[in-house]
Amino acid sequence: MLIPQPYLLFLGDVTDPLAAKTARGIHIWRPEQCVGEIKLPGCTVSLGLDELDIPGAKARGAKTLVLGTANAGGYLPAHWLETIKSAIKAGMNVASGLHHRLVDEPELVALAQASGVELFDLRHMRPALSVGSGKKRSGKRILTVGTDCSVGKMYTSLALEAAMRARGMKADFRATGQTGILVAGEGIAVDAVIADFIAGAAEALSPANDDDHWDIVEGQGSLFHPSYAGVSMGLMHGAQPHWLVMCHEMGRPHMRHLPHQPMVSLKECVEANLRAAQVTSESVQLAGFAINTSSYSEEEALAYCAEVRAEFGLPATDPVRFGIDEIAALLQERG
Amino acid sequence: MLIPQPYLLFLGDVTDPLAAKTARGIHIWRPEQCVGEIKLPGCTVSLGLDELDIPGAKARGAKTLVLGTANAGGYLPAHWLETIKSAIKAGMNVASGLHHRLVDEPELVALAQASGVELFDLRHMRPALSVGSGKKRSGKRILTVGTDCSVGKMYTSLALEAAMRARGMKADFRATGQTGILVAGEGIAVDAVIADFIAGAAEALSPANDDDHWDIVEGQGSLFHPSYAGVSMGLMHGAQPHWLVMCHEMGRPHMRHLPHQPMVSLKECVEANLRAAQVTSESVQLAGFAINTSSYSEEEALAYCAEVRAEFGLPATDPVRFGIDEIAALLQERG
Numbered sequence: 048m049l050i051p052q053p054y055l056l057f058l059g060d061v062t063d064p065l066a067a068k069t070a071r072g073i074h075i076w077r078p079e080q081c082v083g084e085i086k087l088p089g090c091t092v093s094l095g096l097d098e099l100d101i102p103g104a105k106a107r108g109a110k111t112l113v114l115g116t117a118n119a120g121g122y123l124p125a126h127w128l129e130t131i132k133s134a135i136k137a138g139m140n141v142a143s144g145l146h147h148r149l150v151d152e153p154e155l156v157a158l159a160q161a162s163g164v165e166l167f168d169l170r171h172m173r174p175a176l177s178v179g180s181g182k183k184r185s186g187k188r189i190l191t192v193g194t195d196c197s198v199g200k201m202y203t204s205l206a207l208e209a210a211m212r213a214r215g216m217k218a219d220f221r222a223t224g225q226t227g228i229l230v231a232g233e234g235i236a237v238d239a240v241i242a243d244f245i246a247g248a249a250e251a252l253s254p255a256n257d258d259d260h261w262d263i264v265e266g267q268g269s270l271f272h273p274s275y276a277g278v279s280m281g282l283m284h285g286a287q288p289h290w291l292v293m294c295h296e297m298g299r300p301h302m303r304h305l306p307h308q309p310m311v312s313l314k315e316c317v318e319a320n321l322r323a324a325q326v327t328s329e330s331v332q333l334a335g336f337a338i339n340t341s342s343y344s345e346e347e348a349l350a351y352c353a354e355v356r357a358e359f360g361l362p363a364t365d366p367v368r369f370g371i372d373e374i375a376a377l378l379q380e381r382g
Numbered sequence: 383m384l385i386p387q388p389y390l391l392f393l394g395d396v397t398d399p400l401a402a403k404t405a406r407g408i409h410i411w412r413p414e415q416c417v418g419e420i421k422l423p424g425c426t427v428s429l430g431l432d433e434l435d436i437p438g439a440k441a442r443g444a445k446t447l448v449l450g451t452a453n454a455g456g457y458l459p460a461h462w463l464e465t466i467k468s469a470i471k472a473g474m475n476v477a478s479g480l481h482h483r484l485v486d487e488p489e490l491v492a493l494a495q496a497s498g499v500e501l502f503d504l505r506h507m508r509p510a511l512s513v514g515s516g517k518k519r520s521g522k523r524i525l526t527v528g529t530d531c532s533v534g535k536m537y538t539s540l541a542l543e544a545a546m547r548a549r550g551m552k553a554d555f556r557a558t559g560q561t562g563i564l565v566a567g568e569g570i571a572v573d574a575v576i577a578d579f580i581a582g583a584a585e586a587l588s589p590a591n592d593d594d595h596w597d598i599v600e601g602q603g604s605l606f607h608p609s610y611a612g613v614s615m616g617l618m619h620g621a622q623p624h625w626l627v628m629c630h631e632m633g634r635p636h637m638r639h640l641p642h643q644p645m646v647s648l649k650e651c652v653e654a655n656l657r658a659a660q661v662t663s664e665s666v667q668l669a670g671f672a673i674n675t676s677s678y679s680e681e682e683a684l685a686y687c688a689e690v691r692a693e694f695g696l697p698a699t700d701p702v703r704f705g706i707d708e709i710a711a712l713l714q715e716r717g
Contacts, residue, residue: 181608181643242580243573245612270615273516273662277580277616284608308516322654327608 049233050142050167051110052080055099055134059127060089061116067092069144070115072226076205080232082107085130092116101133111140111167113229121146121170131155135162142167144225169225170239179246179285181327186256189334189378190288191266192320194311196275196303198294199366200266201227203337206366207292208263210375218261221252223282227265237267238278245278249285261378264288270319271311272302280323287327291320292374296339297351313355332381335362335374384568385477385502386445387415390434390469394462395422396451402427404479405450407561411540415567417442420465427451436468446475446502448564456481456505466490470497477502479560504560505574514581514620516662521591524669524713525623526601527655529646531610531638533629534701535601536562538672541701542627543598545710553596556587558617562600572602573613580613584620596713599623605654606646607637615658622662626655627709631674632686648690667716670697670709 056070064071074081074094083099086092099107112134118124123145131141131149135158143149149166150156159166189207191200204220204227211218220227222234240248253262264286268275295313302308311319317333324331336355340348348365355363362373391405399406409416409429418434421427434442447469453459458480466476466484470493478484484501485491494501524542526535539555539562546553555562557569575583588597599621603610630648637643646654652668659666671690675683683700690698697708 178609181637181640183642238576238578240577241573242575242577242613242616243610245577246609270658271661273619274513274581275578275616276619276658276661277612277614278577279612280605280615281577281610281612284611302516305516307518319657323605323611326606326611 050229051140052077052232053082053109054080054111054113054229055082055104055109055139056084056094056096056113056115057130058084058086058090058092059114059116059118059124060087061118062089062091064092066116066118067094069117069226069229070094070113072201073113073115073229076230082109087126087130101130101137105137105139109139111142114141114143114145117144123147123149123152132158135159135164138162138164140164140167142169142229144169146170169228169236172236173240174235174251176240176244176247176251178243179250179281181284181287184255184287185258186260186262187382188253188262188264188286188288189290189292190264190283190286191292191294191337192279192283193266193269193294194271194313194316195269195296195299196272198296199337199339200294203292203294203366203371204263204265205230206371207375210370210372211261211378214375214379216261216375216379217257217259218263221262221264223252223265223267237282238275242277245281246285249282250287253286266294269316270323271316273305273308283320283323284327288324288331289328290332290334290378291324292334292337293317293320294337294339297348298342314358317359333359333361334377335364337366337371337374338363340365340368385564386475387412387567388417388444389415389446389448389564390417390439390444390474391419391429391431391448391450392465393419393421393425393427394449394451394453394459395424396453397424397426399427401451401453402429404452404561404564405429405448407536408448408450408564411565417444422461422465436465436472440472440474444474446477449476449478449480452479458482458484458487467493470494470499473497473499475499475502477504477564479504481505504563504571507571508575509570509586511575511579511582511586513578514585514616516619516622519590519622520593521595521597522717523588523597523599523621523623524625524627525599525618525621526627526629526672527614527618528601528604528629529606529648529651530604530631530634531607533631533634534672534674535629538627538629538701538706539598539600540565541706542710545705545707546596546713549710549714551596551710551714552592552594553598556597556599558587558600558602572617573610577612580616581620584617585622588621601629604651605658606651608640608643618655618658619662623659623666624663625667625669625713626659627669627672628652628655629672629674632678632683649693652694668694668696669712671699672701672706672709673698675700675703
């Protein structure tokens with residue numbers, strides 16, 4: 048594991064629950080790895096964890112302070128530094144998903160060195176990589192893909208990992224974004240690698256494994272998103288998936304942040320993803336749909352899932368509302 | 383122009399003409415920007431330019447010494463340093479396409495600073511970029527795409543620029559690789575940008591322009607190459623091309639460097655590229671085929687081009703052997 052767990056989750060002084068998305072994601076998926084939360088005056092958000100100070104968190108075994116909130120611009124606010132420095136002095140590592148790098152603060156670097164701990168700038172981690180080869184490798188791989196960004200690919204991947212493990216399958220989530228990396232304790236932020244190495248990063252992330260082992264690779268972006276499709280494409284080829292799970296938000300009016308960009312149909316999106324995947328994985332198949340129905344009533348959600356299921360003859364579910372065991376069952380049965 | 387021209391082309395001590403590909407490309411396309419060549423003892427390659435020393439090149443107005451050869455590993459050989467230092471001392475900039483960066487040599491950095499010249503590490507230039515938006519912009523754009531890497535996309539783009547200019551069209555080559563950047567004097571090495579910014583780089587490279595102005599964007603890789611398709615995809619979306627020109631090598635047995643990876647058919651490749659382009663450019667069309675026939679006789683080449691022309695009803699030519707005016711004519715006519 049790259050980033051030592053368990054974590055102390057730093058919430059800063061945020062007042063918008065959405066800004067604590069990273070901390071919330073870690074807490075949902077790895078509650079046993081969260082010793083508590085720490086806040087500054089003015090913070091109105093809570094994950095319901097015990098509120099600790101640095102010595103209290105240290106006493107509970109916290110190994111890394113995680114800056115678990117985003118602020119507009121991704122800067123490191125000066126008034127956060129005191130907490131960060133205290134954590135370092137107490138022997139804790141620090142992990143940050145901010146654009147502004149911890150290692151650009153000489154004071155933090157010196158302190159970390161003196162304390163023998165590490166600073167993890169998740170958005171800037173650039174492992175030494177090779178370009179992708181497309182060579183066949185052992186083990187089974189699933190990739191979550193999407194009609195758009197922010198449709199629940201990480202949630203779906205982690206839910207699938209849990210459902211497959213519950214069925215006794217050997218399944219590992221492979222993180223490609225910062226929250227996922229904090230959940231898993233390791234991974235590669237594929238949108239931050241040099242463009243030539245996207246596929247190589249995905250290959251490194253999901254290497255050859257036992258024949259009955261499943262890697263569930265967290266997808267990014269969408270082949271139909273004008274900003275990020277390059278990342279989605281390289282990730283697809285490198286992951287060399289045997290199965291795809293298509294993630295989608297019910298009723299989304301247009302591509303995220305791009306009012307001029309229409310959504311693609313599920314059918315067109317499925318076909319394009321299967322075609323792209325076939326370049327490195329000839330027999331790739333679709334395992335089903337994970338649909339974010341949160342803007343609709345349960346009745347509407349069920350009706351829409353039934354419609355998708357009827358159109359494609361495959362499981363279609365909202366993993367948050369209805370679970371994802373049906374897709375895990377299909378994978379277990381069909382292998 | 384980012385990289386000051388004219389150039390003095392440094393050939394080092396190479397003996398393999400292929401290793402001088404970059405220098406040769408510059409000389410073919412911008413002979414008027416090459417004041418001469420400079421070699422070390424043992425070099426057996428020549429571009430047929432006057433062989434100059436540093437003072438001689440300076441006297442002819444050389445503004446930049448270009449390291450125009452590749453060596454295995456992309457290292458900067460220690461015995462090249464003397465020539466580089468002499469050029470800097472004489473007031474010349476230095477441009478390098480090596481993996482090893484000039485700016486990692488403190489001696490060169492100090493010398494360049496003292497002489498008021500710049501060091502250009504083409505593989506490492508990372509302009510400040512935004513992510514792509516997919517928003518429509520004015521001007522006409524052509525993108526060269528390919529069935530594989532190294533099928534002649536740069537050559538085709540530059541040949542098309544020349545043919546369109548000869549017809550009085552306002553056409554500019556937009557470079558996306560290091561040789562292209564040296565030819566144009568500017569550009570963005572899209573395979574070297576952070577993955578999230580591939581499409582944004584292509585948008586920055588070919589900004590809004592006059593309605594009758596044509597940008598010819600140099601393509602990279604192939605949607606079917608397992609290592610680099612992410613770059614090709616992002617470049618496609620960002621370029622927002624009205625026209626594609628498909629580049630292909632006649633008879634290539636498998637994807638470059640990947641004996642396990644079969645070539646795709648022209649038809650499948652054309653369809654996949656048009657579909658991908660439609661995400662940001664609904665009415666994109668194919669303008670024709672540029673085919674590298676260099677491994678075949680002229681008779682075989684003509685027969686193959688005729689076959690492709692018959693299959694698609696569009697121009698199909700080897701730009702080196704037969705020119706590319708027919709595609710330029712089609713673009714001029716159909717706009």
